[in-house]
Amino acid sequence: MPDAAERLELQLDIPWSAVFLPDGTAIISERNTALLKTVPAGGRDVTLGEVPGVAAAGEGGLLGLALSPAFAADRYLYMYFTAREDNRIARVRVQESGGALSLDEPEPIFTGIPKANTHNGGRIRFGPDGFLYVGTGDSQRRDQPQDPQALGGKILRLTPDGGPAPGNPFGNAVYSLGHRNVQGLAWDSAGRLWASEFGPDVNDELNLVVPAGNYGWPAVTGAPGRPEFQDAKVVWPSTAESSPSGLEIVGSTAYLGALRGQRLWTVPLEGAEAGTPVAHFTRQFGRIRDVVRTPEGGFWLLTNNENPDFVLVLPPSP
Ligand SMILES: [Ca+2]
Numbered sequence: 001m002p003d004a005a006e007r008l009e010l011q012l013d014i015p016w017s018a019v020f021l022p023d024g025t026a027i028i029s030e031r032n033t034a035l036l037k038t039v040p041a042g043g044r045d046v047t048l049g050e051v052p053g054v055a056a057a058g059e060g061g062l063l064g065l066a067l068s069p070a071f072a073a074d075r076y077l078y079m080y081f082t083a084r085e086d087n088r089i090a091r092v093r094v095q096e097s098g099g100a101l102s103l104d105e106p107e108p109i110f111t112g113i114p115k116a117n118t119h120n121g122g123r124i125r126f127g128p129d130g131f132l133y134v135g136t137g138d139s140q141r142r143d144q145p146q147d148p149q150a151l152g153g154k155i156l157r158l159t160p161d162g163g164p165a166p167g168n169p170f171g172n173a174v175y176s177l178g179h180r181n182v183q184g185l186a187w188d189s190a191g192r193l194w195a196s197e198f199g200p201d202v203n204d205e206l207n208l209v210v211p212a213g214n215y216g217w218p219a220v221t222g223a224p225g226r227p228e229f230q231d232a233k234v235v236w237p238s239t240a241e242s243s244p245s246g247l248e249i250v251g252s253t254a255y256l257g258a259l260r261g262q263r264l265w266t267v268p269l270e271g272a273e274a275g276t277p278v279a280h281f282t283r284q285f286g287r288i289r290d291v292v293r294t295p296e297g298g299f300w301l302l303t304n305n306e307n308p309d310f311v312l313v314l315p316p317s318p
Contacts (some may be wrong), residue, residue: 001266001280001317005301012037012202015302016122017065018292022072022123025101027094028302029079031061036077039311041114049103051092055084060115062120063185068160069130076160079106079133080124087113087120089134089162109162110173114152115140119181119198123246128191131165132158134176135182135195140184142218145178153217155180155195155209159317168214178215178229184247184256188269196244196256197232204242205232206254233274234267241279246290248299257288257301264288264301279289285312 014031024041027048034054037045054062060082068076068091075093088111093104098136106196113121119137127133137310138145145153148170157165159177164173193209203222207215207230216229223231236242243260254267254274263282268275281288286305294300297316303309 006313012309058117064124066124116140125185137181176213183245186249186259204236206234248291
């Protein structure tokens, strides 16, 4: 882990997620403004457009982004956002003409995820199987996470058109249950899905996610060893030191951006087990919302301090 990092002094307002287009241009979502901004390689941020229908409040707003695995052909950018009645996923074509990018009209592909002032989840990511995985929150409803028919407190698995992915364990969109608030999804080199999750005041979690796995909320948190629930692989006893959002995995290391903890955590992965977390940049740059692999093989860290926010660029490891 490099101890020096470059700051990209973009004038951002609560950036939540970033993706890189094939030409190296980044697209960043801003939670409260509902703006999508582009950052050409080595350039400044430019507003690409405002996502219509976003109702930002509390922890809700324009949240996760994911690029279609077939982007070169279909030009689809996927977005998870809080709308007036729900949390939902839409996709929009990013058109390019003469080097300038523009947005078509967004198309909702999945609606009805419960919303609340907090616990909205919001991370979306395409898996190695080509399906779209979605981290939702319990939306402050404690009856949601344990109900396999409810969409709150889940990891969902969808087709690119928004249908339940084939092979899902309950015949609907649900992939795993018993989650509190999932804002980080990543796969290791063996194709295992890992997810970060906020604990209540104790027990932030890094989980290894299996289909139909029940991760305990609201009955239990952490790793209590109850046979009916999946124990977390890493438990942070104090949410003041972690509160993990974005997650990335490179090689056998997981990288987690911490909000309250104001640091980057790395966790060594050993197959299906996880080792002891190591803290980096503690309270140097404030709250970190997302960790994104760059096309160069380094990382972008998105800060969430509203003063304004910037991107911390970590160069590739030598
Ligand atoms: Ca749990």
